Amino acid sequence: MTVTDTPFAGGIVGEARLRKEDPALLTGEAKFIDDLDLPGALWVACVRSPHAHARINSVDTSEALAVAGVVAAYSGEDLADTWVAPLPCAWPVTDDMKNPAHFPVAQGKANYAGDIVAVVVATSRYAAADGLEGVVVDYEPLDAVVSIEDAESDRVVIHEDLGTNVSYEWPLIPDPEGVDAAFEAAEHHITETYVHQRLIPAPMEPRGVAVVPAPHNGDMTLYSSTQIPHVLKVMAALTLGVPEQKLRVIAPSVGGGFGCKLNVYAEEILCMALAQRHGVPVRWTESRTEAAGSTIQGRAQRQTIELAADADGKLTAVRATLLADMGAYLQLVAPGVPLLGAFLYHGLYDVPLYSFTCKSVFTNLTPTDAYRGAGRPEATYAIERGMDALAVAVGVGADEIRSRNFIPTEKFPYDSPAGLVFDSGNYQPALDRAKELIGWDARMAEQAERRAAGSTTHLGLGISTYVEMCGLAPSRVLASLNYGAGGWESATVRILPTCKVQVVTGATPHGQGHETCWSMIVADRLGVDPDDVEVLHSDTAISPLGMDTYGSRSLSVGGTAIWMATEKVVEKAATIAAHMLEANPEDLELTGGVFSVKGSPDAEVPLAGVAFAAFTAHDLPDGVEPNLQAQVTWDPPNFTFPFGAHIAVVEIDEVTGAVDLIDYAACDDCGNQINPMIVEGQVHGGIVQGVAQALWEEAVYDEDGQCRSANLADYLVPSAAECIDMKLDHTVTPSPTNPMGVKGIGEAGTIASTPAVMNAVVDALRPLGVTGMAMPASPMTVRRAIEAAGGGAS
Amino acid sequence: MEVSVTVNGEVRTADVEPRTLLVHFLRDDLGLTGTNIGCDTSSCGACTVLVDGRSAKSCTMLAVQADGADVTTIEGLAGEDGLHPMQEAFHECHALQCGYCTPGMVMAAVSLVDEYSDMDADGVREGLEGNLCRCTGYQNIVKAVLAASE
Numbered sequence: 001m002t003v004t005d006t007p008f009a010g011g012i013v014g015e016a017r018l019r020k021e022d023p024a025l026l027t028g029e030a031k032f033i034d035d036l037d038l039p040g041a042l043w044v045a046c047v048r049s050p051h052a053h054a055r056i057n058s059v060d061t062s063e064a065l066a067v068a069g070v071v072a073a074y075s076g077e078d079l080a081d082t083w084v085a086p087l088p089c090a091w092p093v094t095d096d097m098k099n100p101a102h103f104p105v106a107q108g109k110a111n112y113a114g115d116i117v118a119v120v121v122a123t124s125r126y127a128a129a130d131g132l133e134g135v136v137v138d139y140e141p142l143d144a145v146v147s148i149e150d151a152e153s154d155r156v157v158i159h160e161d162l163g164t165n166v167s168y169e170w171p172l173i174p175d176p177e178g179v180d181a182a183f184e185a186a187e188h189h190i191t192e193t194y195v196h197q198r199l200i201p202a203p204m205e206p207r208g209v210a211v212v213p214a215p216h217n218g219d220m221t222l223y224s225s226t227q228i229p230h231v232l233k234v235m236a237a238l239t240l241g242v243p244e245q246k247l248r249v250i251a252p253s254v255g256g257g258f259g260c261k262l263n264v265y266a267e268e269i270l271c272m273a274l275a276q277r278h279g280v281p282v283r284w285t286e287s288r289t290e291a292a293g294s295t296i297q298g299r300a301q302r303q304t305i306e307l308a309a310d311a312d313g314k315l316t317a318v319r320a321t322l323l324a325d326m327g328a329y330l331q332l333v334a335p336g337v338p339l340l341g342a343f344l345y346h347g348l349y350d351v352p353l354y355s356f357t358c359k360s361v362f363t364n365l366t367p368t369d370a371y372r373g374a375g376r377p378e379a380t381y382a383i384e385r386g387m388d389a390l391a392v393a394v395g396v397g398a399d400e401i402r403s404r405n406f407i408p409t410e411k412f413p414y415d416s417p418a419g420l421v422f423d424s425g426n427y428q429p430a431l432d433r434a435k436e437l438i439g440w441d442a443r444m445a446e447q448a449e450r451r452a453a454g455s456t457t458h459l460g461l462g463i464s465t466y467v468e469m470c471g472l473a474p475s476r477v478l479a480s481l482n483y484g485a486g487g488w489e490s491a492t493v494r495i496l497p498t499c500k501v502q503v504v505t506g507a508t509p510h511g512q513g514h515e516t517c518w519s520m521i522v523a524d525r526l527g528v529d530p531d532d533v534e535v536l537h538s539d540t541a542i543s544p545l546g547m548d549t550y551g552s553r554s555l556s557v558g559g560t561a562i563w564m565a566t567e568k569v570v571e572k573a574a575t576i577a578a579h580m581l582e583a584n585p586e587d588l589e590l591t592g593g594v595f596s597v598k599g600s601p602d603a604e605v606p607l608a609g610v611a612f613a614a615f616t617a618h619d620l621p622d623g624v625e626p627n628l629q630a631q632v633t634w635d636p637p638n639f640t641f642p643f644g645a646h647i648a649v650v651e652i653d654e655v656t657g658a659v660d661l662i663d664y665a666a667c668d669d670c671g672n673q674i675n676p677m678i679v680e681g682q683v684h685g686g687i688v689q690g691v692a693q694a695l696w697e698e699a700v701y702d703e704d705g706q707c708r709s710a711n712l713a714d715y716l717v718p719s720a721a722e723c724i725d726m727k728l729d730h731t732v733t734p735s736p737t738n739p740m741g742v743k744g745i746g747e748a749g750t751i752a753s754t755p756a757v758m759n760a761v762v763d764a765l766r767p768l769g770v771t772g773m774a775m776p777a778s779p780m781t782v783r784r785a786i787e788a789a790g791g792g793a794s
Numbered sequence: 795m796e797v798s799v800t801v802n803g804e805v806r807t808a809d810v811e812p813r814t815l816l817v818h819f820l821r822d823d824l825g826l827t828g829t830n831i832g833c834d835t836s837s838c839g840a841c842t843v844l845v846d847g848r849s850a851k852s853c854t855m856l857a858v859q860a861d862g863a864d865v866t867t868i869e870g871l872a873g874e875d876g877l878h879p880m881q882e883a884f885h886e887c888h889a890l891q892c893g894y895c896t897p898g899m900v901m902a903a904v905s906l907v908d909e910y911s912d913m914d915a916d917g918v919r920e921g922l923e924g925n926l927c928r929c930t931g932y933q934n935i936v937k938a939v940l941a942a943s944e
Contacts, residue, residue: 018885025893026881028828028868032894035827125818126811204832204840204928205894255830255894256928288833511892511929677888684931685891712837712926720919720932749931 006672007740009591010524016677017530019516021509030253033208033225034285041210041281042071044271045128047118047135048293049110052144052364052705053158056108056137059118064134069127072278073120073135076107082273084241087329088264090231090484091336097168100159100362102329104266104273110139111158112328112364113705114293116266121274121282144364144705148302148325151361158328158362165362167326168335172342172356172418179355182317186308190389196299196378197775198325198699200715201371203510205255206291209267210283211275220275221248224268227261227508229538230546231485235264235332240272251538254510258689259370260295261510262550263332267294292710297699298371300325301338305345305382308353313394313401317353318417320345320382324360327367334369335360339481340469340551341375343418347383348427348467348643349405354417364705370550372689373747376468377754384464384755388762389771398463398759399435403428406465413736420469422641426733430667431465434645437665437727443649451767456654460764464646464756469639470744471737472551477639488635489553490545491561493522493569495628497615499593499608501526501533503565506546507558508538512746513678514554518562520674521740525566526607527593545633552642552744555674560738561634568630573610576628579621580605580613640735640743644668646687646752648760654768657782659695659761665727666752671735671743679745680728686749687726692718693750694757696776716776765789797861801826802870810857816850817841819857820867828868828897832926839925842898842905843867849905851898851924868897871904880904883942884935891929899925899935907943915940 008014024030049056061073086101106115120131143156150156151165158165173179183189210223220242226232229249237244254261267284275282286294301324308317324338338358345356391401406427407414414422435441440461447459472478475486492504503518519533536542547557570590577595578585581603588595596604610628613619617626649663666683673679696716700708709715734741754775761777762770769789774781798807801824808823820826820843829852832840841852844866871878877885880900890896899922906921907913913921918939919932927935 019888021893022885022890023877025890025896026868026877026884026900027872028826028897030893031827032830034831035821037825125822126813202928203894204838204892204926205830206832253894254892255832256892258928288835288838513891681888681891681930681934684933685929686931688931689928711835712833713835717838717926717928719923719926720936721923723919723932725915725933725936726931 008524010527012520012524012530013674015675017516017520017675019513020519020531021513021515032205032253032255033210033223036210036223036252038210038212038281038283041283042121042123042278043125043128044274044282044284045120045132046116047120047132047137049113049115049117051110051139051141052113052146053142054110054139055142056106056110056117057140058138060136061118063136064120064131067127067131067134069123070131071121071123073118073131075118076103076105079105079273080107083239085239087266087269088235088239088332089330089335091333091482093170093335093339093482094168097335098162098164098166099330100162104270112293112366113707114366115328119270121278146363146365146701146703146705148323148361148363151363152323158364167330167360167362169357169359170339174417174419175353179317179319179353182353183306183308186316187311188309188313188390188393190307190386190393191304192386192389193302193304194382194385195774196301196381198300199298199371199693199697200292200699201258201260201295201298202715202717203256203258203260206286206288207261207265207295208285209271210281211271212281213275213279215279218246220246220272221250222268222272223250223252225254225261226251227257227510227550228548229508229540230506230548232264232268233540236269236272239269242272248541251508257510258372259298259374259550262370263296289711292699292707293366296331296369297366298368299378300368301378303378303382305386307386307390309390313390313396313404315349315351315405318346318351319355322358324358325363325365325368326360327363327365329367331367331369334367336481336483337370337374339375341379343416343420344376344379344467344469345383346417347380348407348425348465350407350411351417356418365701372750374551376747377690377751380464380466380751381755385758388759399431402431402463402465421638422467423638423735423737424733425467425641425643426731427465427643429731430643430669431645433667433729433731434647434665437667437729438647438649438663458652458654458764460650460652460760462648462756462758462760462763464752464759466752467641467643468747468751470552470642471556471636471640472553473639474637475635485547486635487547487557488633489547489558489561490633491558491565492629492631493562493565495569495611497612499528499611501528503533503535503562504543505535505537505558505562506543506548507554508546508548510549512554517555517674517678518559521559521562522566525570527591552746555742556640556738556744557634557636559742560740561632563740564634565630565632568632569628572630573607573628575621575624576614577605577610580610636737638737640671640737642668642670642743642745642748644748644752646756648753648756650757650760650764652761652764652782654786657779657786659777659782661691661724661757664724667729667731668745668748669731669733670745670748672732672741682745683728683749684726686747687753688718688723690750690753691757693754694775694777698776795858797857799860800864802866812858814857815853816855816857816860817852820852826867826869830894830897832895837926839902840895840898842901842925844901844905849902868901871900880942883938887934887938887941889930889934889938895925895927899927903939907939913943
């Protein structure tokens, strides 16, 4: 580990401190959405189209209404007047982007299997499910568009009023002639095409919604298993016309999100409308199988990457061309997901010329949107797979091709060819350390021995280095990308009369350990016990300002706001302490919870005394308001750019095609760390999620647009039995973008592990003539690749 | 139908529909919401409880099948002197993040350790195959179960 200066002096930040979130979660005391006790609540169940594309000729709810416990049933037509606006897409990436109207309940036509066509309201969850059986819908099935290529051809136009299935085209080509010239002059011109299969995010807690109305005074409380209560409040107010000041949104304990709870969903708006209509609480809990058609999916794009390089393998230009599947409608930030990768298709390599183009299309499949990494795993996959292809062409090792192209450390801050400024980086040590952890030389020797011996159990080594842009995001940059909101975060730090502390944050955790980490940041500065710091979040009545949690932003944006609010409250406390000590505020220092005068060790007053004095307000300096509280809203000047190197080792049985991940090492650099235990946990989980894309997971659709892997029996979320222990280390290259020097770690593992594993798979099979492999690398896919390449043993 | 189940040491009787799942009986009738539901195919194990001392997926049993049985849920695991050693080990080893799979994972682990002594990491991994976690990558869960089994 690299030793660097840290801004933390309290001895608390940097400790592997156990989480304060755990006791409630370990005992069943935590309340997730379905745990809420809401007396008198009605249960909602959704009738979803079984067809991927169909006209709705009629909806007959009469039999449903006869079912015991059913109190109401509605078709899309019945509710048509309820909506003030369609469900929101907040990221119109181009001025001419095509965006079909998307209402919570479809009218006239269903555009994917899962589109809600009617809704049943009943007195219990069982009665609501019974009611579904009684709704009779007359469908006229239409040809379904289930591939991006078919979509692009406009053979069938899904949204007739748009006239095309193409939603938008978005180019980023700063110097088109330069790129063309570089490819013409290139010694090596690599062209590779990869497909990112659709993934089901599958947080262990399905989504759920509950709405409690107060019909007489107009208040409404929306509970949702969401990552974004603050954004949801604004969007829900706009979509339903509920006055925003009357709306309170609460995310209770949220059982994972991974991006799929970063959305505004039909069921949220629908439950609000039904609660308004019935005047009583209304609730809906998603079933796992239902989620395949009710919650967004991830990835789903085809990418072509071209690399131009000189004879030594030094890159001279990178060109990436994407075709992305938006699904049937544009969800909240879906159009922007490819753009989050658009700037990173050259990876962490020093490349002068750059070209990126994305075309996004509609299909008759579940809408897509952000999934852990959102755009950056796709970009990293393309460049890292491409670099291995380049290494083979040049005739050097996968490690060497990367070292030759890394952005040199002295070039930071680095002006990237895509127009970003990479804040800080030091790439070679991370790769060196990952190689050391995995025992690179010994593994290479083992591979050579097996090959020489003609073994049919092949060993493959795969490297992926990565850089990502985190800390979404500078509001002005978001404006330039047409995003509909800013990227700031808000924090309030409040020292109570008894010197206990409240921190109010707009970041919204769902497993990340924010309460533990934010307490550590504040306690480290104030010199109090972290257990005396309470973190309040996820309720817009308590935390009215916020932009929520996604894009590895919570620490670098939200944490920075907390850091700054703490500094501000210390400044005020110092003014009061100076008054009490009859000293100048600038002569005071706060150490271990005590203000003392520099050079006069006897002149001191504890923070507790200052807090109480601020509360009584009996003797405050002129112009100083009572109480110790400060609020800060921080808008970052830049993204942060974490990086690292991951190495996977796989073993492949040539006969069966089975791939075993047998070793994995990672060296990540997320700048200064608040709690290394939590960092490691994020990396562990992230790696496994990315490995799962490489080896196991795929939302499989048939030619009619039916999801064949809709539940956890068919969709292969890995269990402990498929996973292995990972070897982790880190380097520390602080970010200059924020005062704590932090970067973000929530998505790194997922970004790096997919290409590392796939590079290892291809590396293992290269002696058999295999040069590419589709994901997931299932035994069948691997066997077919071996056979296509000329056989191997059978 | 009337069912009578000893839950966390206390006899609980309720009138339920015959089709009521054990997990819904625990959650909706008894208010024991610590046991979670993560799927509808008996795949994820979030709903794992102990039935007569052995782990069982409570979404895969009807409440009436548990009539007369002894059921322990996550709420019944901690004693007067604090957390159960398995809960303590999960805390110490950072074996949970969002915590949604945790009650089921802990109950499955308690049963596993009770059933098999001297387990190694591979044994723990195989033994917990029926419980999915999306956050942790399992490394710290395995560590915790091994620590608690010592």
